[in-house]
Amino acid sequence: MQASYWHEKWQKGETAFHQFKGSPLLKAHFSELGLPKLSRLLVPLCGKTRDIAWLVAHGHHVVAAELHEPAVIQLFNDMEIEPKVMHLGEFDLIHYQAIVDELTIDVYVGDIFQLNPALVGRVDGIYDRAALVALPFDMREKYTSHMRELTGAAPQLLISFDYEQHLLPGPPYCVDAGEVVSHYGEHYDISQLASEDVAGGLKGKLKANEEVWLLQKSEP
Numbered sequence: 001m002q003a004s005y006w007h008e009k010w011q012k013g014e015t016a017f018h019q020f021k022g023s024p025l026l027k028a029h030f031s032e033l034g035l036p037k038l039s040r041l042l043v044p045l046c047g048k049t050r051d052i053a054w055l056v057a058h059g060h061h062v063v064a065a066e067l068h069e070p071a072v073i074q075l076f077n078d079m080e081i082e083p084k085v086m087h088l089g090e091f092d093l094i095h096y097q098a099i100v101d102e103l104t105i106d107v108y109v110g111d112i113f114q115l116n117p118a119l120v121g122r123v124d125g126i127y128d129r130a131a132l133v134a135l136p137f138d139m140r141e142k143y144t145s146h147m148r149e150l151t152g153a154a155p156q157l158l159i160s161f162d163y164e165q166h167l168l169p170g171p172p173y174c175v176d177a178g179e180v181v182s183h184y185g186e187h188y189d190i191s192q193l194a195s196e197d198v199a200g201g202l203k204g205k206l207k208a209n210e211e212v213w214l215l216q217k218s219e220p
């Protein structure tokens with residue numbers, strides 16, 4: 001999936017994935033990560049998600065990445081925050097940063113694969129909603145190992161879709177239980193927290209389940 005695909009989606013307003021009130025599944029299951037206040041959450045492929053505001057309102061720092069700069073500008077506008085903007089030419093990234101009630105919000109605009117552990121800094125947990133499922137299979141392989149490199153297998157709340165892939169092209173792609181285990185099973189203990197019918201079907205067409213996974217670093 002090329003960057004141009006996503007820029008075009010945003011430009012055409014084809015952003016049905018955006019949830020105006022944030023994700024009910026985050027609200028229902030975040031506590032199962034067991035993270036204390038002031039934890040720092042990585043939100044990959046963040047779009048303009050309202051979930052970042054929710055995480056900050058619940059006392060957490062956030063570091064995030066998103067390709068499409070206008071989405072990130074909108075994200076800060078929606079929070080009524082004016083971020084500092086720094087161009088990191090060396091990495092082809094733009095760093096949007098704000099501090100709200102002593103909580104930091106760092107959003108990197110650019111390709112998530114440009115990020116390295118030094119730029120990302122401490123990560124206590126990962127919140128992946130519509131990130132893994134946004135990527136085709138070969139990129140999912142690359143993405144999941146990149147997540148491990150960036151975070152050292154930090155605990156993760158993952159929200160994915162399961163449906164008959166041959167009936168609908170992605171994104172979002174089907175990432176079923178077997179695939180979650182194949183990407184993450186070596187480093188994490190994995191449990192399914194929920195599996196819910198997508199109301200009205202995926203893209204209004206196809207029976208699908210939205211699934212919530214808890215990934216906890218396995219003991220060596």
Ligand SMILES: C[S@@+](CC[C@H](N)C(=O)[O-])C[C@H]1O[C@@H](n2cnc3c(N)ncnc32)[C@H](O)[C@@H]1O
Nearest residue numbers: 006017045046047049066067111112129130134
């Ligand atoms: C399906 S949307 C999900 C957005 C957000 N997680 C949410 O729940 O609303 C996927 C997002 O990933 C962004 N994206 C795709 N590939 C990316 C990449 N390689 N690096 C950073 N962002 C990327 C797209 O621009 C898009 O906003």
